[in-house]
Amino acid sequence: MTTLADTPTTTGDLRELATRALDRCGADIGALTGRTTLDVRSPITGEVVATVPMADTADAEAAVQVAHEAYLVWRAVPAPVRGALIKRFGQLLTEHKEDLADLIGIEVGKIRSEALGEVQEMIDICDFAVGLSRRLDGRTMPSERPGHRLMETWHPVGVVAVISAFNFPAAVWAWNTAVALVCGDTVVWKPSEAAPLVAVAGSALLARAAEELSAPAHLNTLVVTDADGAAPLIDSPLVPVVSATGSERMGAQIAPRIAARFGRSILELGGNNAAVVTPSADLDLAIRGIVFAAAGTAGQRCTTLRRLIVHESVADTVVERVASAYRNLRIGNPFADGVLVGPLIDKKAFDGMGRALDEAVDDGGVVVAGGERVDTGDPEAYYARPALVRMPGQTELVRRETFAPILYVLTYSTFADAVALHNGVPQGLSSSIFTRDQREAEQFLAAEGSDCGIVNVNIGTSGAEIGGAFGGEKTTGGGRESGSDAWRGYMRRATNTVNYSTELPLAQGVDFS
Numbered sequence: 001m002t003t004l005a006d007t008p009t010t011t012g013d014l015r016e017l018a019t020r021a022l023d024r025c026g027a028d029i030g031a032l033t034g035r036t037t038l039d040v041r042s043p044i045t046g047e048v049v050a051t052v053p054m055a056d057t058a059d060a061e062a063a064v065q066v067a068h069e070a071y072l073v074w075r076a077v078p079a080p081v082r083g084a085l086i087k088r089f090g091q092l093l094t095e096h097k098e099d100l101a102d103l104i105g106i107e108v109g110k111i112r113s114e115a116l117g118e119v120q121e122m123i124d125i126c127d128f129a130v131g132l133s134r135r136l137d138g139r140t141m142p143s144e145r146p147g148h149r150l151m152e153t154w155h156p157v158g159v160v161a162v163i164s165a166f167n168f169p170a171a172v173w174a175w176n177t178a179v180a181l182v183c184g185d186t187v188v189w190k191p192s193e194a195a196p197l198v199a200v201a202g203s204a205l206l207a208r209a210a211e212e213l214s215a216p217a218h219l220n221t222l223v224v225t226d227a228d229g230a231a232p233l234i235d236s237p238l239v240p241v242v243s244a245t246g247s248e249r250m251g252a253q254i255a256p257r258i259a260a261r262f263g264r265s266i267l268e269l270g271g272n273n274a275a276v277v278t279p280s281a282d283l284d285l286a287i288r289g290i291v292f293a294a295a296g297t298a299g300q301r302c303t304t305l306r307r308l309i310v311h312e313s314v315a316d317t318v319v320e321r322v323a324s325a326y327r328n329l330r331i332g333n334p335f336a337d338g339v340l341v342g343p344l345i346d347k348k349a350f351d352g353m354g355r356a357l358d359e360a361v362d363d364g365g366v367v368v369a370g371g372e373r374v375d376t377g378d379p380e381a382y383y384a385r386p387a388l389v390r391m392p393g394q395t396e397l398v399r400r401e402t403f404a405p406i407l408y409v410l411t412y413s414t415f416a417d418a419v420a421l422h423n424g425v426p427q428g429l430s431s432s433i434f435t436r437d438q439r440e441a442e443q444f445l446a447a448e449g450s451d452c453g454i455v456n457v458n459i460g461t462s463g464a465e466i467g468g469a470f471g472g473e474k475t476t477g478g479g480r481e482s483g484s485d486a487w488r489g490y491m492r493r494a495t496n497t498v499n500y501s502t503e504l505p506l507a508q509g510v511d512f513s
Ligand code: NAD
Pocket: 163, 164, 165, 166, 167, 168, 190, 191, 192, 193, 225, 226, 227, 228, 230, 231, 234, 245, 246, 247, 248, 249, 250, 253, 254, 267, 268, 269, 270, 271, 301, 302, 303, 401, 403, 429, 471, 472, 476
Protein backbone atom coordinates (compact mmCIF):
# COMPACT_ATOMS: atom_id res chain seq x y z
CA MET A 1 0.00 0.00 0.00
CA THR A 2 1.32 3.43 -0.91
CA THR A 3 1.67 5.55 2.23
CA LEU A 4 1.92 9.27 2.74
CA ALA A 5 5.67 8.94 3.06
CA ASP A 6 6.01 7.66 -0.50
CA THR A 7 3.17 9.62 -2.08
CA PRO A 8 4.21 10.57 -5.62
CA THR A 9 3.69 14.32 -5.84
CA THR A 10 5.70 15.61 -8.78
CA THR A 11 5.28 14.72 -12.42
CA GLY A 12 8.74 13.14 -12.20
CA ASP A 13 7.55 10.89 -9.35
CA LEU A 14 4.48 9.89 -11.34
CA ARG A 15 6.53 9.14 -14.44
CA GLU A 16 8.90 6.97 -12.45
CA LEU A 17 6.06 5.12 -10.74
CA ALA A 18 4.35 4.52 -14.10
CA THR A 19 7.55 3.18 -15.66
CA ARG A 20 8.08 0.85 -12.71
CA ALA A 21 4.51 -0.46 -12.83
CA LEU A 22 4.67 -1.01 -16.60
CA ASP A 23 8.00 -2.83 -16.31
CA ARG A 24 6.71 -5.10 -13.59
CA CYS A 25 3.71 -6.03 -15.75
CA GLY A 26 6.04 -6.74 -18.68
CA ALA A 27 4.36 -3.97 -20.69
CA ASP A 28 6.19 -2.29 -23.54
CA ILE A 29 4.74 0.99 -24.79
CA GLY A 30 7.17 0.90 -27.72
CA ALA A 31 5.47 -2.23 -29.05
CA LEU A 32 2.26 -0.30 -29.74
CA THR A 33 1.48 0.35 -33.40
CA GLY A 34 1.09 3.89 -34.73
CA ARG A 35 2.61 6.65 -36.80
CA THR A 36 1.44 9.53 -34.60
CA THR A 37 1.71 9.91 -30.83
CA LEU A 38 -0.56 10.59 -27.91
CA ASP A 39 0.49 12.48 -24.77
CA VAL A 40 -0.72 10.91 -21.55
CA ARG A 41 -1.34 13.45 -18.78
CA SER A 42 -1.84 12.67 -15.14
CA PRO A 43 -4.75 14.66 -13.69
CA ILE A 44 -2.78 14.71 -10.42
CA THR A 45 -0.43 17.38 -11.77
CA GLY A 46 -2.01 17.98 -15.17
CA GLU A 47 1.32 17.29 -16.85
CA VAL A 48 2.50 14.73 -19.41
CA VAL A 49 3.73 11.50 -17.84
CA ALA A 50 4.19 9.46 -21.02
CA THR A 51 3.89 9.61 -24.79
CA VAL A 52 2.59 6.57 -26.64
CA PRO A 53 2.22 5.66 -30.32
CA MET A 54 -1.29 6.22 -31.64
CA ALA A 55 -2.89 3.91 -34.20
CA ASP A 56 -4.88 5.01 -37.26
CA THR A 57 -7.73 3.36 -39.14
CA ALA A 58 -5.37 1.13 -41.13
CA ASP A 59 -3.88 -0.19 -37.86
CA ALA A 60 -7.36 -0.72 -36.43
CA GLU A 61 -8.40 -2.59 -39.57
CA ALA A 62 -5.34 -4.82 -39.27
CA ALA A 63 -6.18 -5.46 -35.61
CA VAL A 64 -9.70 -6.56 -36.54
CA GLN A 65 -8.27 -8.89 -39.17
CA VAL A 66 -5.81 -10.64 -36.82
CA ALA A 67 -8.49 -10.86 -34.12
CA HIS A 68 -10.82 -12.51 -36.64
CA GLU A 69 -8.13 -15.04 -37.58
CA ALA A 70 -7.49 -15.80 -33.90
CA TYR A 71 -11.24 -16.30 -33.42
CA LEU A 72 -11.31 -19.00 -36.10
CA VAL A 73 -8.90 -21.02 -33.93
CA TRP A 74 -10.17 -20.02 -30.47
CA ARG A 75 -13.84 -20.89 -31.13
CA ALA A 76 -12.92 -24.58 -31.45
CA VAL A 77 -11.06 -24.70 -28.09
CA PRO A 78 -13.30 -26.28 -25.41
CA ALA A 79 -14.84 -23.65 -23.13
CA PRO A 80 -13.31 -25.06 -19.89
CA VAL A 81 -9.87 -24.85 -21.55
CA ARG A 82 -10.64 -21.24 -22.42
CA GLY A 83 -11.58 -20.80 -18.77
CA ALA A 84 -8.12 -22.02 -17.71
CA LEU A 85 -6.64 -19.00 -19.52
CA ILE A 86 -8.88 -16.63 -17.58
CA LYS A 87 -7.97 -18.41 -14.34
CA ARG A 88 -4.28 -17.69 -14.99
CA PHE A 89 -5.07 -14.13 -16.05
CA GLY A 90 -6.91 -13.62 -12.74
CA GLN A 91 -3.84 -14.89 -10.86
CA LEU A 92 -1.61 -12.43 -12.72
CA LEU A 93 -4.02 -9.60 -11.96
CA THR A 94 -3.83 -10.54 -8.29
CA GLU A 95 0.00 -10.56 -8.39
CA HIS A 96 0.03 -7.15 -10.11
CA LYS A 97 -2.87 -5.56 -8.27
CA GLU A 98 -0.71 -2.76 -6.86
CA ASP A 99 0.94 -2.03 -10.23
CA LEU A 100 -2.37 -1.72 -12.04
CA ALA A 101 -3.78 0.42 -9.20
CA ASP A 102 -0.71 2.68 -9.50
CA LEU A 103 -1.44 3.20 -13.20
CA ILE A 104 -5.15 3.84 -12.58
CA GLY A 105 -4.20 6.39 -9.91
CA ILE A 106 -1.71 8.09 -12.21
CA GLU A 107 -3.87 8.18 -15.33
CA VAL A 108 -7.32 8.93 -13.97
CA GLY A 109 -6.66 10.13 -10.41
CA LYS A 110 -8.62 7.52 -8.45
CA ILE A 111 -7.91 7.38 -4.72
CA ARG A 112 -5.91 4.32 -3.69
CA SER A 113 -8.77 2.34 -2.26
CA GLU A 114 -10.92 2.88 -5.34
CA ALA A 115 -8.04 2.10 -7.71
CA LEU A 116 -7.40 -1.17 -5.85
CA GLY A 117 -11.17 -1.79 -5.90
CA GLU A 118 -11.20 -1.46 -9.67
CA VAL A 119 -8.49 -4.12 -9.99
CA GLN A 120 -10.35 -6.33 -7.51
CA GLU A 121 -13.36 -6.08 -9.80
CA MET A 122 -11.19 -7.41 -12.64
CA ILE A 123 -10.12 -10.34 -10.48
CA ASP A 124 -13.72 -11.02 -9.45
CA ILE A 125 -14.96 -11.14 -13.05
CA CYS A 126 -12.18 -13.63 -13.86
CA ASP A 127 -13.45 -15.89 -11.07
CA PHE A 128 -16.96 -15.53 -12.43
CA ALA A 129 -15.87 -16.24 -16.01
CA VAL A 130 -13.91 -19.36 -14.99
CA GLY A 131 -17.10 -20.81 -13.46
CA LEU A 132 -19.07 -19.70 -16.50
CA SER A 133 -16.70 -21.62 -18.78
CA ARG A 134 -18.20 -24.85 -17.42
CA ARG A 135 -21.81 -23.83 -17.85
CA LEU A 136 -22.58 -21.95 -21.03
CA ASP A 137 -25.84 -23.80 -20.92
CA GLY A 138 -28.71 -24.04 -23.39
CA ARG A 139 -32.21 -25.32 -22.76
CA THR A 140 -34.04 -28.41 -23.99
CA MET A 141 -37.71 -27.89 -24.78
CA PRO A 142 -40.40 -30.53 -25.43
CA SER A 143 -40.95 -31.03 -29.15
CA GLU A 144 -44.55 -31.25 -30.43
CA ARG A 145 -43.46 -34.00 -32.82
CA PRO A 146 -42.89 -37.65 -31.83
CA GLY A 147 -39.29 -38.84 -32.01
CA HIS A 148 -37.90 -35.31 -32.10
CA ARG A 149 -35.68 -33.32 -29.76
CA LEU A 150 -35.79 -29.50 -29.57
CA MET A 151 -32.93 -27.68 -27.91
CA GLU A 152 -30.76 -24.63 -28.08
CA THR A 153 -27.00 -24.38 -28.21
CA TRP A 154 -24.77 -21.33 -27.71
CA HIS A 155 -21.81 -20.57 -29.92
CA PRO A 156 -19.10 -17.93 -30.06
CA VAL A 157 -19.94 -15.00 -32.23
CA GLY A 158 -16.60 -13.58 -33.44
CA VAL A 159 -14.61 -10.44 -32.71
CA VAL A 160 -15.94 -8.24 -29.92
CA ALA A 161 -14.83 -4.59 -30.05
CA VAL A 162 -14.50 -3.12 -26.57
CA ILE A 163 -14.50 0.67 -26.33
CA SER A 164 -13.92 1.93 -22.82
CA ALA A 165 -14.33 5.24 -21.00
CA PHE A 166 -11.70 6.99 -18.89
CA ASN A 167 -13.39 6.53 -15.54
CA PHE A 168 -13.17 2.72 -15.41
CA PRO A 169 -10.09 2.41 -17.58
CA ALA A 170 -9.42 -1.27 -16.86
CA ALA A 171 -12.40 -2.96 -15.16
CA VAL A 172 -14.81 -2.42 -18.06
CA TRP A 173 -12.35 -4.10 -20.41
CA ALA A 174 -11.98 -7.02 -17.99
CA TRP A 175 -15.77 -7.41 -17.61
CA ASN A 176 -16.08 -7.72 -21.35
CA THR A 177 -12.91 -9.61 -22.10
CA ALA A 178 -13.05 -12.31 -19.41
CA VAL A 179 -16.59 -13.19 -20.47
CA ALA A 180 -16.01 -12.82 -24.24
CA LEU A 181 -12.92 -15.06 -24.14
CA VAL A 182 -14.61 -17.91 -22.27
CA CYS A 183 -17.48 -17.58 -24.74
CA GLY A 184 -14.94 -18.27 -27.53
CA ASP A 185 -14.79 -14.76 -28.97
CA THR A 186 -11.70 -12.59 -29.40
CA VAL A 187 -11.38 -8.93 -28.44
CA VAL A 188 -10.09 -5.71 -29.98
CA TRP A 189 -9.81 -3.08 -27.25
CA LYS A 190 -9.85 0.66 -27.79
CA PRO A 191 -9.22 2.26 -24.40
CA SER A 192 -9.90 5.88 -23.53
CA GLU A 193 -7.25 8.28 -24.85
CA ALA A 194 -6.88 9.40 -21.23
CA ALA A 195 -5.77 5.97 -20.01
CA PRO A 196 -3.65 3.94 -22.43
CA LEU A 197 -0.99 2.91 -19.89
CA VAL A 198 -3.16 0.67 -17.75
CA ALA A 199 -4.48 -0.75 -21.02
CA VAL A 200 -0.97 -1.68 -22.13
CA ALA A 201 -0.28 -3.24 -18.73
CA GLY A 202 -3.54 -5.22 -18.56
CA SER A 203 -3.08 -6.45 -22.12
CA ALA A 204 0.51 -7.52 -21.37
CA LEU A 205 -0.67 -9.63 -18.43
CA LEU A 206 -3.33 -11.32 -20.56
CA ALA A 207 -0.78 -11.95 -23.32
CA ARG A 208 1.58 -13.49 -20.71
CA ALA A 209 -1.19 -15.82 -19.51
CA ALA A 210 -1.92 -16.82 -23.13
CA GLU A 211 1.74 -17.52 -23.83
CA GLU A 212 2.14 -19.63 -20.67
CA LEU A 213 -0.88 -21.74 -21.63
CA SER A 214 0.02 -21.92 -25.34
CA ALA A 215 -3.22 -20.20 -26.29
CA PRO A 216 -3.35 -18.50 -29.71
CA ALA A 217 -1.87 -15.02 -30.08
CA HIS A 218 -4.14 -11.99 -30.67
CA LEU A 219 -6.97 -13.11 -28.41
CA ASN A 220 -6.92 -9.50 -27.18
CA THR A 221 -5.56 -6.80 -29.48
CA LEU A 222 -5.02 -3.33 -28.11
CA VAL A 223 -5.64 -0.35 -30.39
CA VAL A 224 -4.69 2.97 -28.82
CA THR A 225 -6.48 5.50 -30.99
CA ASP A 226 -9.12 8.23 -31.07
CA ALA A 227 -12.72 8.19 -32.30
CA ASP A 228 -11.70 8.50 -35.97
CA GLY A 229 -9.07 5.79 -35.75
CA ALA A 230 -11.64 3.46 -34.17
CA ALA A 231 -13.92 3.54 -37.23
CA PRO A 232 -13.19 -0.08 -38.33
CA LEU A 233 -14.25 -1.32 -34.88
CA ILE A 234 -17.66 0.27 -35.44
CA ASP A 235 -18.10 -0.40 -39.16
CA SER A 236 -16.36 -3.68 -39.99
CA PRO A 237 -18.59 -6.67 -40.76
CA LEU A 238 -15.88 -8.77 -39.07
CA VAL A 239 -16.99 -7.26 -35.71
CA PRO A 240 -20.39 -8.74 -34.85
CA VAL A 241 -20.50 -7.21 -31.35
CA VAL A 242 -19.45 -3.74 -30.21
CA SER A 243 -19.45 -3.19 -26.46
CA ALA A 244 -19.05 0.54 -25.92
CA THR A 245 -18.91 2.47 -22.67
CA GLY A 246 -19.03 6.25 -22.59
CA SER A 247 -21.21 9.28 -23.05
CA GLU A 248 -24.68 9.37 -24.57
CA ARG A 249 -23.11 11.52 -27.30
CA MET A 250 -20.73 8.68 -28.23
CA GLY A 251 -23.59 6.15 -28.20
CA ALA A 252 -25.66 8.34 -30.51
CA GLN A 253 -22.73 8.53 -32.93
CA ILE A 254 -21.98 4.82 -33.12
CA ALA A 255 -25.30 3.01 -32.53
CA PRO A 256 -26.87 3.90 -35.91
CA ARG A 257 -23.71 2.82 -37.73
CA ILE A 258 -23.66 -0.57 -36.01
CA ALA A 259 -27.40 -1.01 -36.54
CA ALA A 260 -27.04 -0.13 -40.25
CA ARG A 261 -24.87 -3.21 -40.76
CA PHE A 262 -27.05 -5.33 -38.40
CA GLY A 263 -24.27 -5.60 -35.82
CA ARG A 264 -25.05 -6.01 -32.14
CA SER A 265 -24.24 -3.24 -29.70
CA ILE A 266 -23.85 -3.47 -25.96
CA LEU A 267 -24.11 0.18 -24.94
CA GLU A 268 -23.19 1.41 -21.45
CA LEU A 269 -23.79 5.14 -21.63
CA GLY A 270 -24.38 8.07 -19.30
CA GLY A 271 -26.39 7.95 -16.11
CA ASN A 272 -28.34 10.57 -14.18
CA ASN A 273 -28.85 8.60 -11.04
CA ALA A 274 -31.12 9.55 -8.18
CA ALA A 275 -31.79 8.53 -4.59
CA VAL A 276 -35.18 9.02 -2.95
CA VAL A 277 -34.97 9.80 0.76
CA THR A 278 -38.29 9.15 2.48
CA PRO A 279 -39.47 10.38 5.89
CA SER A 280 -38.82 6.94 7.46
CA ALA A 281 -35.21 6.68 6.16
CA ASP A 282 -32.38 5.80 8.55
CA LEU A 283 -30.62 9.12 8.02
CA ASP A 284 -27.24 8.01 9.43
CA LEU A 285 -27.10 5.26 6.85
CA ALA A 286 -28.55 7.45 4.10
CA ILE A 287 -26.04 10.27 4.59
CA ARG A 288 -23.11 7.83 4.40
CA GLY A 289 -24.54 6.22 1.26
CA ILE A 290 -25.27 9.59 -0.34
CA VAL A 291 -21.83 11.09 0.28
CA PHE A 292 -19.96 8.07 -1.11
CA ALA A 293 -22.23 7.81 -4.16
CA ALA A 294 -22.12 11.55 -4.93
CA ALA A 295 -18.54 12.52 -4.08
CA GLY A 296 -16.69 9.21 -4.56
CA THR A 297 -14.43 9.03 -7.64
CA ALA A 298 -14.82 12.85 -7.68
CA GLY A 299 -18.32 12.40 -9.11
CA GLN A 300 -16.90 10.66 -12.18
CA ARG A 301 -18.71 7.33 -12.08
CA CYS A 302 -21.49 6.45 -14.48
CA THR A 303 -23.43 5.49 -11.34
CA THR A 304 -22.55 8.66 -9.42
CA LEU A 305 -25.48 10.04 -7.47
CA ARG A 306 -26.52 13.24 -9.26
CA ARG A 307 -30.04 13.87 -7.94
CA LEU A 308 -31.34 13.66 -4.40
CA ILE A 309 -35.13 13.52 -4.19
CA VAL A 310 -35.92 14.21 -0.53
CA HIS A 311 -39.23 14.34 1.28
CA GLU A 312 -39.96 17.92 2.31
CA SER A 313 -40.17 16.95 6.00
CA VAL A 314 -36.51 15.84 6.13
CA ALA A 315 -35.00 17.97 3.34
CA ASP A 316 -33.42 20.65 5.56
CA THR A 317 -31.83 18.05 7.84
CA VAL A 318 -30.50 15.98 4.93
CA VAL A 319 -29.08 19.03 3.14
CA GLU A 320 -27.41 20.28 6.31
CA ARG A 321 -25.85 16.91 7.07
CA VAL A 322 -24.60 16.28 3.52
CA ALA A 323 -23.21 19.83 3.36
CA SER A 324 -21.39 19.29 6.63
CA ALA A 325 -19.89 16.00 5.38
CA TYR A 326 -18.87 17.74 2.14
CA ARG A 327 -17.03 20.47 4.04
CA ASN A 328 -14.97 17.78 5.78
CA LEU A 329 -14.00 15.79 2.68
CA ARG A 330 -10.27 15.73 2.17
CA ILE A 331 -9.44 16.63 -1.41
CA GLY A 332 -6.03 16.27 -3.01
CA ASN A 333 -3.40 13.84 -4.25
CA PRO A 334 -5.25 10.53 -4.61
CA PHE A 335 -2.21 8.54 -3.47
CA ALA A 336 -2.17 10.26 -0.08
CA ASP A 337 -3.71 8.56 2.93
CA GLY A 338 -6.98 10.09 4.05
CA VAL A 339 -7.77 11.77 0.74
CA LEU A 340 -11.29 10.87 -0.40
CA VAL A 341 -11.63 13.04 -3.49
CA GLY A 342 -8.98 13.18 -6.22
CA PRO A 343 -8.78 15.43 -9.26
CA LEU A 344 -11.19 15.89 -12.14
CA ILE A 345 -9.86 14.32 -15.31
CA ASP A 346 -9.06 17.62 -17.04
CA LYS A 347 -9.79 21.33 -17.45
CA LYS A 348 -12.73 20.58 -19.75
CA ALA A 349 -14.41 18.65 -16.93
CA PHE A 350 -13.79 21.48 -14.46
CA ASP A 351 -15.09 24.10 -16.91
CA GLY A 352 -18.18 21.95 -17.52
CA MET A 353 -18.78 21.84 -13.78
CA GLY A 354 -18.45 25.63 -13.53
CA ARG A 355 -20.86 26.19 -16.40
CA ALA A 356 -23.41 23.81 -14.84
CA LEU A 357 -23.23 25.63 -11.50
CA ASP A 358 -23.73 29.00 -13.22
CA GLU A 359 -26.73 27.61 -15.05
CA ALA A 360 -28.12 26.18 -11.80
CA VAL A 361 -27.98 29.63 -10.21
CA ASP A 362 -29.61 31.20 -13.28
CA ASP A 363 -32.39 28.62 -12.91
CA GLY A 364 -32.99 29.74 -9.32
CA GLY A 365 -30.80 27.11 -7.64
CA VAL A 366 -28.74 27.75 -4.50
CA VAL A 367 -25.23 26.31 -4.15
CA VAL A 368 -25.26 25.16 -0.53
CA ALA A 369 -21.72 23.79 -0.43
CA GLY A 370 -18.69 23.29 -2.64
CA GLY A 371 -18.10 23.94 -6.32
CA GLU A 372 -14.86 25.84 -5.88
CA ARG A 373 -11.48 24.83 -7.27
CA VAL A 374 -9.02 23.46 -4.71
CA ASP A 375 -5.52 24.73 -5.35
CA THR A 376 -2.80 22.10 -5.03
CA GLY A 377 -0.07 24.26 -6.53
CA ASP A 378 -0.24 22.56 -9.95
CA PRO A 379 -1.74 25.09 -12.38
CA GLU A 380 -2.81 22.42 -14.87
CA ALA A 381 -4.47 20.13 -12.32
CA TYR A 382 -8.17 20.58 -11.57
CA TYR A 383 -9.41 19.60 -8.14
CA ALA A 384 -12.92 20.67 -7.16
CA ARG A 385 -14.86 20.57 -3.92
CA PRO A 386 -18.02 18.50 -4.56
CA ALA A 387 -21.03 20.76 -4.91
CA LEU A 388 -24.46 20.47 -3.29
CA VAL A 389 -27.15 22.52 -5.00
CA ARG A 390 -30.79 23.01 -3.98
CA MET A 391 -32.93 23.35 -7.08
CA PRO A 392 -36.44 24.75 -7.42
CA GLY A 393 -37.37 21.92 -9.82
CA GLN A 394 -36.09 19.38 -12.33
CA THR A 395 -34.78 21.84 -14.92
CA GLU A 396 -33.24 20.96 -18.26
CA LEU A 397 -29.83 21.18 -16.54
CA VAL A 398 -30.80 18.61 -13.91
CA ARG A 399 -32.06 16.29 -16.63
CA ARG A 400 -28.58 16.27 -18.25
CA GLU A 401 -25.55 14.33 -17.06
CA THR A 402 -22.72 16.69 -16.08
CA PHE A 403 -19.75 14.41 -15.46
CA ALA A 404 -18.52 16.16 -12.31
CA PRO A 405 -19.34 16.09 -8.59
CA ILE A 406 -22.59 18.06 -8.48
CA LEU A 407 -25.52 16.79 -6.44
CA TYR A 408 -28.86 18.51 -7.12
CA VAL A 409 -31.44 18.41 -4.33
CA LEU A 410 -35.13 18.31 -5.19
CA THR A 411 -38.00 17.96 -2.71
CA TYR A 412 -41.25 16.03 -2.93
CA SER A 413 -44.45 15.73 -0.96
CA THR A 414 -46.12 12.52 -2.20
CA PHE A 415 -44.45 9.24 -3.05
CA ALA A 416 -45.99 9.35 -6.55
CA ASP A 417 -44.29 12.76 -7.09
CA ALA A 418 -40.96 11.27 -5.99
CA VAL A 419 -41.22 8.43 -8.52
CA ALA A 420 -42.32 10.82 -11.28
CA LEU A 421 -39.33 13.08 -10.60
CA HIS A 422 -37.08 10.07 -10.40
CA ASN A 423 -38.13 8.72 -13.80
CA GLY A 424 -38.42 12.14 -15.41
CA VAL A 425 -34.96 12.13 -17.02
CA PRO A 426 -33.74 10.63 -20.31
CA GLN A 427 -31.21 8.29 -18.68
CA GLY A 428 -31.97 5.07 -16.76
CA LEU A 429 -28.87 3.60 -15.16
CA SER A 430 -28.93 3.40 -11.35
CA SER A 431 -31.35 4.36 -8.61
CA SER A 432 -31.89 3.94 -4.91
CA ILE A 433 -34.40 4.54 -2.17
CA PHE A 434 -33.66 5.07 1.51
CA THR A 435 -36.69 3.96 3.50
CA ARG A 436 -37.74 1.74 6.38
CA ASP A 437 -41.24 1.44 4.95
CA GLN A 438 -41.50 -1.89 3.15
CA ARG A 439 -44.45 -0.73 1.10
CA GLU A 440 -42.41 2.17 -0.35
CA ALA A 441 -39.42 -0.06 -0.99
CA GLU A 442 -41.53 -2.61 -2.86
CA GLN A 443 -43.30 0.09 -4.87
CA PHE A 444 -39.92 1.49 -5.92
CA LEU A 445 -38.79 -1.99 -7.02
CA ALA A 446 -42.07 -2.73 -8.86
CA ALA A 447 -42.81 -2.16 -12.56
CA GLU A 448 -44.42 1.21 -11.81
CA GLY A 449 -41.43 2.25 -9.65
CA SER A 450 -37.86 3.05 -10.76
CA ASP A 451 -37.32 2.64 -14.50
CA CYS A 452 -33.56 2.02 -14.15
CA GLY A 453 -31.41 -1.05 -14.82
CA ILE A 454 -30.11 -0.94 -11.24
CA VAL A 455 -32.59 -0.40 -8.39
CA ASN A 456 -31.26 -0.42 -4.82
CA VAL A 457 -32.82 -0.20 -1.39
CA ASN A 458 -30.90 1.41 1.47
CA ILE A 459 -27.61 1.61 -0.38
CA GLY A 460 -26.39 4.30 -2.78
CA THR A 461 -26.43 4.22 -6.55
CA SER A 462 -22.77 3.32 -7.11
CA GLY A 463 -20.58 0.33 -6.32
CA ALA A 464 -22.21 -2.59 -8.13
CA GLU A 465 -20.98 -6.18 -7.66
CA ILE A 466 -19.92 -8.24 -10.67
CA GLY A 467 -22.40 -11.07 -9.95
CA GLY A 468 -25.35 -9.10 -11.29
CA ALA A 469 -25.87 -7.88 -14.84
CA PHE A 470 -24.75 -4.25 -15.08
CA GLY A 471 -26.36 -1.64 -17.31
CA GLY A 472 -29.25 0.74 -17.77
CA GLU A 473 -32.27 1.66 -19.82
CA LYS A 474 -33.37 4.59 -22.01
CA THR A 475 -30.46 6.75 -23.19
CA THR A 476 -28.08 4.72 -21.02
CA GLY A 477 -28.30 2.34 -23.96
CA GLY A 478 -29.90 -0.90 -22.72
CA GLY A 479 -26.67 -2.93 -22.65
CA ARG A 480 -25.87 -5.52 -19.99
CA GLU A 481 -22.37 -6.63 -19.00
CA SER A 482 -20.65 -8.58 -16.26
CA GLY A 483 -22.59 -11.21 -14.29
CA SER A 484 -25.94 -13.03 -14.37
CA ASP A 485 -26.75 -14.05 -17.97
CA ALA A 486 -25.02 -11.07 -19.63
CA TRP A 487 -22.74 -13.66 -21.33
CA ARG A 488 -25.53 -14.35 -23.81
CA GLY A 489 -24.77 -10.97 -25.39
CA TYR A 490 -21.38 -12.36 -26.44
CA MET A 491 -22.71 -15.53 -28.07
CA ARG A 492 -25.13 -16.58 -30.77
CA ARG A 493 -28.00 -18.90 -30.08
CA ALA A 494 -28.82 -21.81 -32.37
CA THR A 495 -32.17 -23.59 -32.06
CA ASN A 496 -31.77 -27.24 -33.04
CA THR A 497 -34.44 -29.82 -33.91
CA VAL A 498 -33.25 -33.41 -34.17
CA ASN A 499 -35.44 -36.11 -35.69
CA TYR A 500 -34.54 -39.55 -34.32
CA SER A 501 -37.65 -41.28 -35.77
CA THR A 502 -38.25 -42.84 -39.19
CA GLU A 503 -41.13 -40.47 -39.99
CA LEU A 504 -41.06 -36.86 -41.15
CA PRO A 505 -43.98 -35.15 -39.37
CA LEU A 506 -44.23 -31.40 -40.04
CA ALA A 507 -44.75 -28.80 -37.34
CA GLN A 508 -48.25 -27.37 -36.81
CA GLY A 509 -49.64 -30.55 -38.41
CA VAL A 510 -48.93 -29.32 -41.96
CA ASP A 511 -49.50 -32.00 -44.57
CA PHE A 512 -47.23 -31.79 -47.63
CA SER A 513 -47.56 -35.35 -48.94
P1 NAD B 1 -16.58 9.50 -24.05
O1 NAD B 1 -17.90 9.23 -24.65
O2 NAD B 1 -15.96 10.81 -24.30
O3 NAD B 1 -15.53 8.39 -24.52
C1 NAD B 1 -15.71 7.02 -24.23
C2 NAD B 1 -14.94 6.19 -25.23
O4 NAD B 1 -15.59 6.27 -26.50
C3 NAD B 1 -13.51 6.67 -25.47
O5 NAD B 1 -12.67 5.56 -25.66
C4 NAD B 1 -13.65 7.47 -26.74
O6 NAD B 1 -12.45 7.61 -27.46
C5 NAD B 1 -14.66 6.64 -27.48
N1 NAD B 1 -15.40 7.34 -28.54
C6 NAD B 1 -16.03 8.51 -28.47
N2 NAD B 1 -16.64 8.79 -29.64
C7 NAD B 1 -16.41 7.74 -30.47
C8 NAD B 1 -16.77 7.42 -31.80
N3 NAD B 1 -17.50 8.25 -32.55
N4 NAD B 1 -16.33 6.25 -32.32
C9 NAD B 1 -15.59 5.40 -31.59
N5 NAD B 1 -15.21 5.66 -30.32
C10 NAD B 1 -15.62 6.81 -29.75
O7 NAD B 1 -16.75 9.26 -22.45
P2 NAD B 1 -15.68 9.50 -21.27
O8 NAD B 1 -15.59 10.96 -21.01
O9 NAD B 1 -14.45 8.71 -21.50
O10 NAD B 1 -16.44 8.78 -20.05
C11 NAD B 1 -17.46 9.35 -19.32
C12 NAD B 1 -18.82 8.92 -19.83
O11 NAD B 1 -18.92 7.50 -19.84
C13 NAD B 1 -19.95 9.38 -18.92
O12 NAD B 1 -21.03 9.78 -19.70
C14 NAD B 1 -20.28 8.14 -18.11
O13 NAD B 1 -21.57 8.12 -17.56
C15 NAD B 1 -20.10 7.08 -19.14
N6 NAD B 1 -19.87 5.77 -18.54
C16 NAD B 1 -20.90 4.86 -18.58
C17 NAD B 1 -20.75 3.63 -17.96
C18 NAD B 1 -21.87 2.64 -17.95
O14 NAD B 1 -21.60 1.49 -17.64
N7 NAD B 1 -23.11 3.00 -18.26
C19 NAD B 1 -19.54 3.30 -17.33
C20 NAD B 1 -18.50 4.24 -17.34
C21 NAD B 1 -18.70 5.48 -17.95
